[in-house]
Amino acid sequence: LFLITNLLGMGWKDTWNDILDGGNPRWKVDDLEKKSIALGHIVENASSDSGSSLNIFCPLVGDDPFVHYAWSQGHSITGADLVAAPLESIRNEFPEGEWTSAAEEEGKVVWSHNSGRIVLYQTDILVQHPELNAKFDAVYDKDSFGALEKSMRAPFCKRLAGYLKDGGILYTEVKNKPPDHPGRHAGPPYHVEKDDLMEQSNFGQQFDYLKDLGKVYDIPMPGLTQTA
Numbered sequence: 001l002f003l004i005t006n007l008l009g010m011g012w013k014d015t016w017n018d019i020l021d022g023g024n025p026r027w028k029v030d031d032l033e034k035k036s037i038a039l040g041h042i043v044e045n046a047s048s049d050s051g052s053s054l055n056i057f058c059p060l061v062g063d064d065p066f067v068h069y070a071w072s073q074g075h076s077i078t079g080a081d082l083v084a085a086p087l088e089s090i091r092n093e094f095p096e097g098e099w100t101s102a103a104e105e106e107g108k109v110v111w112s113h114n115s116g117r118i119v120l121y122q123t124d125i126l127v128q129h130p131e132l133n134a135k136f137d138a139v140y141d142k143d144s145f146g147a148l149e150k151s152m153r154a155p156f157c158k159r160l161a162g163y164l165k166d167g168g169i170l171y172t173e174v175k176n177k178p179p180d181h182p183g184r185h186a187g188p189p190y191h192v193e194k195d196d197l198m199e200q201s202n203f204g205q206q207f208d209y210l211k212d213l214g215k216v217y218d219i220p221m222p223g224l225t226q227t228a
């Protein structure tokens with residue numbers, strides 16, 4: 001698994017360099033109103049035992065402004081990505097406070113904000129980090145599941161399930177393509193439906209399906225619908 005995602009990371013680095021240099025933004029959504037929609041769904045559906053301040057995990061987080069937005073609303077966030085550049089972009093969104101880093105085994109680098117409520121991992125998402133087991137009230141997954149090759153989905157789903165507390169929730173956004181879309185069976189991003197998410201080898205074994213949120217907001221990708 002480490003080898004598979006390292007190879008993915010080689011292409012991921014080039015992709016992020018292009019995005020951050022002003023190239024094609026791909027799947028990026030920076031509108032804070034849309035981040036508010038996502039956080040609203042998470043808060044609404046989180047366990048009542050979690051309290052008003054949630055601990056949220058963001059896999060393959062990129063430079064998603066959801067991190068700063070959710071933090072500004074009082075929540076704690078842990079994000080993880082393979083590539084250093086987008087995580088640096090997230091850190092630069094914080095004029096408040098300071099960051100410290102610690103390099104660990106297998107190339108893992110962990111950045112911590114002095115508020116005590118944000119941690120960023122530069123790491124292979126499929127490598128288990130025991131300190132994250134059963135730690136989170138919720139997972140915010142924007143397009144990660146639908147970006148992965150099908151052979152990588154099962155270990156990804158297993159990892160997320162392990163990081164959630166009992167009763168924790170997974171909020172996932174995926175792309176939907178109509179039946180006549182020429183790229184319906186190609187990706188990434190892949191066309192994803194409930195049946196894909198709830199395959200026994202994916203989320204079906206560890207999760208109950210709570211709610212189809214349908215289209216959550218408009219995206220500038222013709223023929224694709226952002227669903228959750």
